[in-house]
Structures are given as structure tokens and as C-alpha cells.
Amino acid sequence: MKKSALTRHNILTKAFELIYANGYRASSIDDILTNTQVTKGAFYYHFKNKEEMGIALINEILKTHLSKKFIELLESKDTPLESIYCLIHYLLIEDRLLKTELGCPASNLIQEMTPWNTPFSNALNNLVNEWLNLLEATLEKGKKDGFINKEINSKSVATFILSGYWGARNLGKLEKSKKPYNTFLEQLKTYLKTLE
Amino acid sequence: MKKSALTRHNILTKAFELIYANGYRASSIDDILTNTQVTKGAFYYHFKNKEEMGIALINEILKTHLSKKFIELLESKDTPLESIYCLIHYLLIEDRLLKTELGCPASNLIQEMTPWNTPFSNALNNLVNEWLNLLEATLEKGKKDGFINKEINSKSVATFILSGYWGARNLGKLEKSKKPYNTFLEQLKTYLKTLE
DNA sequence: CAAAAAACATACTAATTGGTATGTTTTTAT
DNA sequence: ATAAAAACATACCAATTAGTATGTTTTTTG
Numbered sequence: 001m002k003k004s005a006l007t008r009h010n011i012l013t014k015a016f017e018l019i020y021a022n023g024y025r026a027s028s029i030d031d032i033l034t035n036t037q038v039t040k041g042a043f044y045y046h047f048k049n050k051e052e053m054g055i056a057l058i059n060e061i062l063k064t065h066l067s068k069k070f071i072e073l074l075e076s077k078d079t080p081l082e083s084i085y086c087l088i089h090y091l092l093i094e095d096r097l098l099k100t101e102l103g104c105p106a107s108n109l110i111q112e113m114t115p116w117n118t119p120f121s122n123a124l125n126n127l128v129n130e131w132l133n134l135l136e137a138t139l140e141k142g143k144k145d146g147f148i149n150k151e152i153n154s155k156s157v158a159t160f161i162l163s164g165y166w167g168a169r170n171l172g173k174l175e176k177s178k179k180p181y182n183t184f185l186e187q188l189k190t191y192l193k194t195l196e
Numbered sequence: 197m198k199k200s201a202l203t204r205h206n207i208l209t210k211a212f213e214l215i216y217a218n219g220y221r222a223s224s225i226d227d228i229l230t231n232t233q234v235t236k237g238a239f240y241y242h243f244k245n246k247e248e249m250g251i252a253l254i255n256e257i258l259k260t261h262l263s264k265k266f267i268e269l270l271e272s273k274d275t276p277l278e279s280i281y282c283l284i285h286y287l288l289i290e291d292r293l294l295k296t297e298l299g300c301p302a303s304n305l306i307q308e309m310t311p312w313n314t315p316f317s318n319a320l321n322n323l324v325n326e327w328l329n330l331l332e333a334t335l336e337k338g339k340k341d342g343f344i345n346k347e348i349n350s351k352s353v354a355t356f357i358l359s360g361y362w363g364a365r366n367l368g369k370l371e372k373s374k375k376p377y378n379t380f381l382e383q384l385k386t387y388l389k390t391l392e
Numbered sequence: 393c394a395a396a397a398a399a400c401a402t403a404c405t406a407a408t409t410g411g412t413a414t415g416t417t418t419t420t421a422t
Numbered sequence: 423a424t425a426a427a428a429a430c431a432t433a434c435c436a437a438t439t440a441g442t443a444t445g446t447t448t449t450t451t452g
Contacts, residue, residue, distance in 0.1 A: 003418095003419090003429085004419095004428075004429060004430095007429080007430085021311060022311065022312065023219075023221070023308060025219070025221055025222055026221055028408075028409065028410080029409080029410065029411085030408080030409080030410090038430085039430065039431050039432075040411085040412095040430095040431080040432080041415090041416095041429080041430050041431045041432075042429070042430045042431075043430095044411075044412085045428085045429060045430065046429090049410075049411075050410065050411090101310070101311060102311060103306075103307060107307070107366055108307050110366055110369060110370045111299060111303070111304050111307045111308070111366065111369070112219060112307070112308065114297070114369055114370055114372075115217060115218065115297060115298055115369075116218065121370070124370060125370060125371070128367075128370060153379075153382075155379070156379040156382055156383055157383065159364075159367065159376055159379045159380060159383070160360065160379070160380060160383035160384075160387075162363065162367065163359075163360050163362075163363025163364045163366070163367055163376070163380055164356065164359050164360045164363055165363065166359075166362065166363035166366045166367075167358065167359025167360055167361065167362035167363035167364075167366075168355075168359045168363075170303055170306055170307065170359070170362045170363075170366075171324075171355065171358065171359055171362075173306060173307070173310055173311075174306045174310055174317070174320060174321060174324060175321070176310075180355055180359070183349075183351070183352040183355045183356070184355060184356060184359055186349075186352055187352055187353065187355070187356035188356075190390070191356075191387055191390075194386070194387075194390055199399085199448095199449090200398075200399060200400095200449090203399080203400085224438075224439065224440080225439080225440065225441085226438080226439080226440090234400085235400065235401050235402075236400095236401080236402080236441085236442095237399080237400050237401045237402075237445090237446095238399070238400045238401075239400095240441075240442085241398080241399060241400065242399090245440075245441075246440065246441090393452105394451100394452095395450105395451090395452090396449105396450085396451080396452100397448105397449085397450075397451090398447105398448080398449065398450080399446105399447080399448065399449080400445105400446080400447070400448080401444100401445080401446070401447085402443100402444085402445075402446095403442100403443090403444085403445095404441105404442080404443080404444100405440105405441085405442080405443100406439100406440100406441095406442105407438105407439080407440095408437105408438080408439070408440105409436100409437080409438070409439085410435105410436100410437095410438105411434105411435085411436095412433100412434080412435080412436105413432100413433090413434080413435100414431100414432085414433085414434100415430105415431080415432075415433095416429105416430080416431070416432095417428105417429080417430070417431085418427105418428080418429065418430085419426105419427085419428065419429080420425105420426085420427075420428080421424100421425090421426080421427090422423100422424090422425085422426100
């Protein structure tokens with residue numbers, strides 16, 4: 001990677017960590033600078049302002065990392081329902097970027113930003129729609145291949161699964177524990193069975 | 197109500213509105229003051245600092261309003277599962293304090309505060325545990341009365357329902373629409389049926 | 393009614409914020 | 423090699439923040 005691209009990437013990854021931990025507004029540019037050893041001049045050379053950096057972070061860090069995992073894991077098992085369970089299990093238990101006590105980075109940003117920042121809203125909507133579409137496509141394919149009851153509404157089920165995932169992360173964050181994750185996964189498993 | 201108690205209540209209700217809409221850190225004390233016509237002297241007479249006000253707000257506005265609804269609606273129908281559905285329906289669709297585009301106030305505060313503020317965490321944990329316990333008790337009673345499958349784990353189911361509710365609110369907030377609420381409610385209904 | 397306490401009002405402060413102005417250094421193209 | 427552009431560095435600024443110091447007014451109590 002070119003040196004300049006490295007600086008940019010350095011800013012984004014550190015900013016992601018800080019914002020994931022403390023929120024967007026509570027992560028000051030000065031914070032990011034002292035954590036990256038980058039100066040303010042460099043920062044404002046790469047980004048017009050804080051907002052633009054935040055949106056770049058969504059598209060280049062969050063989207064890159066998580067959408068890749070969605071695509072990969074949704075095809076990892078023999079049946080679509082197993083794959084979906086595997087994905088949620090991965091996100092809740094295994095992923096090393098995500099931390100129990102910090103919740104879901106996308107959900108955090110939705111909470112903080114959507115009421116007042118439209119560019120953020122759009123970027124996040126994009127991200128989430130991609131995830132929902134991937135889930136929906138997996139379910140539809142499952143219907144076609146005879147793994148899933150044709151009566152179910154794939155879009156609704158996708159919504160329900162993502163909602164549950166987010167809520168579980170919220171509860172895990174509150175209790176600073178993976179325990180709610182396991183109870184959620186247990187219930188998810190029985191719910192997924194009803195879709196067969 | 198005494199005039200002084202009225203001032204205090206005035207601060208809390210307005211602060212709740214502002215914090216629900218913009219978050220805790222983004223709602224400045226000056227904001228609250230201009231919106232309430234209360235002066236800084238009065239504010240700091242009633243509250244030691246901003247944190248103490250925020251916690252009072254959880255216990256006196258959120259808890260008072262929502263726990264009351266939980267208790268009331270969880271006994272409103274003939275069967276526990278109908279009552280639970282009725283409660284979630286009320287929270288998502290009917291409650292006038294809660295707004296689609298602003299999500300769930302408790303969830304918002306959990307996201308923003310739990311990673312860095314212990315007193316807030318404790319107050320929120322309290323609140324949420326009360327809700328989980330009310331749900332669990334309803335389910336247990338349902339088992340006893342023969343309305344619900346005795347095999348189910350009431351605590352897990354309560355967790356699953358609350359998680360889904362929170363996630364649905366998050367999605368509604370993102371899409372600024374009640375549509376995710378309806379799809380969630382539809383799925384919730386079929387899920388609840390499997391508990392009979 | 394008067395003294396004391398409760399309730400409120402005003403003016404300030406030190407720290408932090410996002411952003412800019414104005415540089416210097418490094419890289420690239422000819 | 424050298425001029426031009428890209429990449430970075432430093433010093434500043436105006437606005438906002440939570441909180442305090444020092445009052446005045448209102449209410450309560452003896």
C-alpha cells in the first residue's frame with residue numbers, strides 16, 4: 001500500500017475503534033490524532049471534515065469486514081438455515097472485531113446518528129439493506145431447494161432475525177456478558193426449525 | 197404538586213425529550229435550560245450534576261411510564277401469550293411517548309452510556325431486569341395455568357422477546373418507518389404460537 | 393412579623409470542540 | 423535536476439461545554 005493510503009487507512013481503523021467504543025460525537029478528532037500519531041494537517045488533507053471520515057469508515061471498514069462475512073458464511077453449510085445460524089453464531093461469539101461490551105457497531109451508529117445526520121443514515125441504510133438482502137436471498141434459495149417452507153415470507157423472516165440479533169447485542173452490552181447471546185442463539189435455533 | 201417539585205419535574209420531562217431525541221452527551225444543560233425557562237441556578241439546586249439528573253430521569257420518567265404499562269398490559273388479555281403480544285404491539289404502535297424515528301429510549305441510553313458510565317449502567321440494568329422479570333413471571337404463570345408448554349425456558353423466551361423488540365425499534369429508527377414493526381409483530385405472533 | 397432556609401438568578405471560568413490559515417516536507421512528472 | 427503537486431505539520435480561533443461563585447428572591451417556620 002502506498003504511504004499516503006496507509007495514513008488514511010490508519011486514521012480509519014483507529015477512528016473505528018474509538019467510535020465503536022465511545023460513539024461518534026464523543027470521539028474527538030484530537031483523540032483520533034493522538035492515537036494515530038497523525039497530525040491535524042494530514043487528517044484534513046485526507047478528509048473534508050469529520051462527517052466524511054465517519055461515512056468512509058462505514059463503507060471501508062464496517063462494510064468491507066462484515067458484508068464479506070455475510071457472503072462467506074451464508075454459503076458455509078449444507079442447508080440455508082444452518083448457514084444462517086452459523087452466521088449469527090459467528091457474529092455473536094467468534095468475531096474478533098466485535099466486542100460484547102460494545103454492542104454492534106452498526107446498531108450503535110444507527111442509534112446515535114440517524115435522527116440528525118442524513119448522510120450517515122443513507123450509508124447505514126445501504127449497509128443494512130445489503131445484509132437484509134443477503135439473508136432474504138438465502139431464504140428464497142432455501143425455499144426453491146426444498147429446505148424451507150414455501151409459505152414463509154423471506155423478507156419478514158430476515159427482518160425478524162436481524163432484529164433479534166441487534167437486540168441480543170444490546171442486552172449483551174447492558175449485561176457485559178455473552179450469556180444473553182447464548183440464550184438468544186438457543187431460541188433462534190428453535191425458531192429456525194419452525195421454518196422448515 | 198409543590199412549585200419546587202414542579203420545577204424539578206419540568207426539567208426532567210424536557211430533558212427526557214431532548215435526550216431521547218439527541219442523546220445524553222449531545223443534550224447540553226444550556227439546551228435544557230432554554231427549553232424549560234429554568235435557570236442554571238435552579239438546575240444545580242435540584243441536581244448535583246448532569247449525571248444525577250440523567251439517572252433521576254431513568255427512574256422517574258422511564259421507569260414510571262413504562263413499567264406501569266408492562267404491569268397493566270401483561271394482565272390485560274385472557275391468555276399470557278395474547279397479553280405479551282398486546283404489550284409489544286402497544287409499545288411499537290400505540291404508545292404516544294415513544295416515536296418511531298427515535299427508537300427505544302432505554303435502548304438508546306444503553307448504547308450510549310453503558311461502556312463508560314457505571315451509575316447509568318446500574319440504573320438501566322435495574323429497569324431492564326424489572327421488565328424481564330415481569331415477562332418471565334407472565335410466562336411462568338402461563339405454564340402453571342396450562343396455556344404454555346411446560347418445556348420452554350421462561351427466562352430465555354423473555355430475553356428473546358425483548359431482544360426482538362429492541363432490534364425492531366432499531367430497524368424502525370433506521371428506516372424511519374413503522375413497517376419493520378408490523379413485520380416483526382407478524383413474526384412474533386407465529387413465534388408465540390410455537391410456545392403453546 | 394422576622395429570621396432562616398429553600399429556591400432560584402446571573403455572570404463568570406477553564407477545558408474541549410471542529411475547523412482554518414499558513415506554513416514545510418516529500419513525492420512525482422518532465 | 424527541478425518545478426509542481428501531493429502529503430503532512432503547527433499554531434491558532436470562535437463556539438460550546440459542564441460546572442462554580444456569588445448573589446437575590448421566595449417560602450417556611452418559630
